[in-house]
Amino acid sequence: MNNFVYDIPTRVYFGEGQIKHLGEELKKYGQRVLLTYGGGSIKRSGLYDAVMQQMAEAGLEVYELADIAPNPRIESVRRGAEMCKAHQIDVLLAVGGGSTLDATKFMAAGALVDHDPWDFFNERWAPIHRALPIVTVLTLSATGSEMDCGGVISNPDTQDKIGRMAPPLLPKASFLDPTYTYTVSQYQTACGAADMISHILEVYFTTEPDLYMLDCFMEGMLKTIIKYTPVAMAEPDNYEARANLMWTSSWAINGFVNGGKRHAWSCHPIEHELSAIYDITHGLGLAIVTPRWMKYCLDETNVDKYVQFGVNVFGIDPSQPAMDIAHEAIDRLSHFLFDTLQLDSTFPAVGIDRTHFATMARKACGGKVLPGFKPLKQEDVEQIFEMCMA
Amino acid sequence: MNNFVYDIPTRVYFGEGQIKHLGEELKKYGQRVLLTYGGGSIKRSGLYDAVMQQMAEAGLEVYELADIAPNPRIESVRRGAEMCKAHQIDVLLAVGGGSTLDATKFMAAGALVDHDPWDFFNERWAPIHRALPIVTVLTLSATGSEMDCGGVISNPDTQDKIGRMAPPLLPKASFLDPTYTYTVSQYQTACGAADMISHILEVYFTTEPDLYMLDCFMEGMLKTIIKYTPVAMAEPDNYEARANLMWTSSWAINGFVNGGKRHAWSCHPIEHELSAIYDITHGLGLAIVTPRWMKYCLDETNVDKYVQFGVNVFGIDPSQPAMDIAHEAIDRLSHFLFDTLQLDSTFPAVGIDRTHFATMARKACGGKVLPGFKPLKQEDVEQIFEMCMA
16 A cells, blocks of 8 residues: 555535635635636526626626637647736636636646746646646536646647646635536536546556555445436436535545555546547547446456446445456446446447557557556557447 | 535645654744643654654754643643743644644644633633644544544533534644554554544434435445454554554544534534543443434434445345344444444443433533434433443
8 A cells, every 4th residue: 555645625615606605715816817618608507697796796807718628728728828927817717617627727837837838748748836826616527627636638739638737736716516517418417427437447446455445435436426427317407416426526536535546547548549639528438448448457367356346336246256247347337328328339439430549549558558457558459449349 | 405615624644654754744834843742652652753853853843742641631731832832832743642632733722812721612612713733643543633623622620521623723734654553452443443433423324415425435434444443453553454444534524524414413422421520431432322322313214324324334135124224233333343342332331320310411412402313302311321321
């Protein structure tokens, strides 16, 4: 078991109507706010007006950057960083889902350096020693960006989609009001669930010694997602379902469940290559890849973890042979993702063919090996891609 | 489901040898340290020397306050607050279990006020707006004081034992090294487990709507305690067992699992009256009271929660009648506490007779009603006491 430092000082305002604390929270950090958001759904939902009203009442000076796209682009980050410099912004307020939050984090870092923000991601890997304070209002339960210090940015020019973590990027405060997710579509709700499941499984499936307590927590989160995602899809304004999914999204990836485990993730790097080229929804890509990755990695040395997963999460009868339980567990997960959540289950269904398999697999492995639950080489990833074809 | 604010910025250094970061952590807060500890076990174990060496290497000026007793007394708090004032202390370092940590918290608050620290607890209920920074090194997995903002102080003059919470009392950093608990006796390990179990059940048994995700987490912590306490008792230097218990102790009571539930606790106020008069170990008192309290509160309106507990924590067959499952769950918990952990199971076994039943019950109810899972009047608490006689 490895040592670790637990340090997640994000203050979370959870529940309906907590937005009333937004003004006081922002004022802790200054007067000049850069408000960032995506395609305008927050205007349709009324959230934009609510946020603006809170800031007006607090006497804050607000600048706006809209149109942050899903799979957010470096161009948005550049624009935000420049606005921060031009207007001497004190604090950034990101209102939206993971894309808006991720982009905003690197604007906050980019505001305090002289170089191009893409240097945080390219071979320069420029250090992130500090960032302007970030506050978030979440509208989609999925990426966990509201309570972690990472983000993923795409560069269409280079067909790269790269993640980066740095402690200064951790939001100072996040507002989690489940009612803001009532307007999330069935499809996006399902994709968010797939994203959360992957966050958990990337950590859960490990060969490192880990804390049983944290395994129990991860199993609890998986059970929560399995229980409440169908409810939220059927009843979009079910507060209990939306609340459980929202709080789970934060805890699935805020680092708590790592508990000292250091192994690299597998499905996320693989999926990032998919959505870098095909611009598919991140959660959908993860849904397609994850069960295949589990099947590809399964062997006699690691079957016990699959058994634990199958028995504790899906209630599979533990008296069966281990390999049978493992395969049933993967089948149960696939059934949940593709039947219950109604997500597309194959690459052809989402328009991916074999054209870029070699390139994507090579990039996912960083040219060498993708370390993780089971180290994967380019040919391994290509085989996982092949499994996704049907 | 109630709204809540999640805000636990304590930085936790978890794992063997993390003490090497102690000097740098303390120096964030200043130069003059008040080191507090208990009866000297930290000198026998070598931890005292390790701590002093870290502080010497960091060039810190150290003052010492020893002999903080279990069920810590207001007199220790007074002494510590005076030392802070006399020596212009910058930061307090508590090395020990919950008693040392609790007392140190109120020294840190008492250092910044002019009145007697007991005024934090008596009818004046003096406000706690600020406190000197607190850092802790934990040697006993039980109270969770290392990651919460509360503590309990006894006043032998008034036979009071009173808890108080205030955000400024939250430790800035805590060092959780499971090897520091290797010397904890079987008995104290068992009492610590009983304390943790009670912390969880006080929140788990609720009539308020709560988050399923948090119920899963609580069940996971209970399973962790049930799995690893016997291991730690049999093999005191089993790192995996000590680590799981240590991290569970923090999360059982740091406020996370409350998730907006506001109902008052029941067994803790009742037990505080016992140990205020009889000075028994807090966890032992809780072990005796908790199963009786569960049995006393059980009825048709709340049986489902007992069923959830019995099925998810003890794996009881869910196809039985609900009341049967509930009673079996209580029996299984009693068996764990009194047979597996070998704790005394009755009041007579620990020297408590009926002499003070009425007084203790009245005080536990604050003269009126103890609100909680089931509101209890004085006569209810007296009946629970009576159940503890055999």
